[in-house]
Amino acid sequence: MSRHQGMWWQSFSVFMARILPSQLLKTMIYTLKKKYVIGVVAIVFNSNGELLILHHTYRKEFLWRLPGGLKEATETPFETVVRELQEEANLQVEPLFLVALAQATISLDVAVLCKVVSEGEFVANPEVSARKWVDPREFMHQLPSEQQGFVVEALRLRALGIMNWGDHYE
Missing domain, CATH: 1.20.5 (Single alpha-helices involved in coiled-coils or other helix-helix interfaces)
Structure with missing residues (x-):
């Protein structure tokens, strides 16, 4: 035009x-106007600074990745991460703040830093077969590129003293 x-x-x-x-x-x-699908990705660290990742059963590549899912129409991104972490990993979390945004293949992904409130026993489900805590610096390169960016940003914020994940449980 x-x-x-x-x-x-x-x-x-x-x-x-x-x-x-x-x-x-x-x-x-x-x-x-063009419509967008909003994906919400949870960044969760434990008291040892380890990153939560989940083994997704339906993925063809990058089977281990950050937890998350698509935002429902009536949800906020914070409500989405609370729901997804409960469903996928049996974790109760408190969303703290938005870390970053990235254009993914079919969605605009919003990364939310979360604090673990309680950790229940993991039970495999149709979407997720396992959960584990990993050293983010060692594992980061095995994540999809947009998720790598989210982890880099979270680590940068920690290094600046803006966030602290040392208070894992209340």
Whole structure:
């Protein structure tokens, strides 16, 4: 679209926003705008600084990876990590803050740093066959590239003193 065409479209859009009823405008925007799938990835460290990874049964590559899943329409990313970690790993967590964003293959992934509140006995399920704690620096290169970036950012924040995962359990 040329600059002139872009300006015309912008002027037209502003004009329509002024005259259309609010609900109709919202419906049109929702219909016309591109939709995104939001994936939420949990970054969880234990008191030894080890990173939680899960063995996913349905993956063709990178079977061991960070826990997470797709955000439901009514959930916040924090609610998604709480649900996913309970379902996949039998962990109760407290989400602390967003660490990073990355464009994945089919989704926009949001990484959330979580603190473990309690760790139940792991029970294999259709999605996840095992969980383990690993040294993040040794294991990081076995993760998908976007997840490597999340771990690097979490480690950087720790080195800056912005976060501390030493208080594993309350």
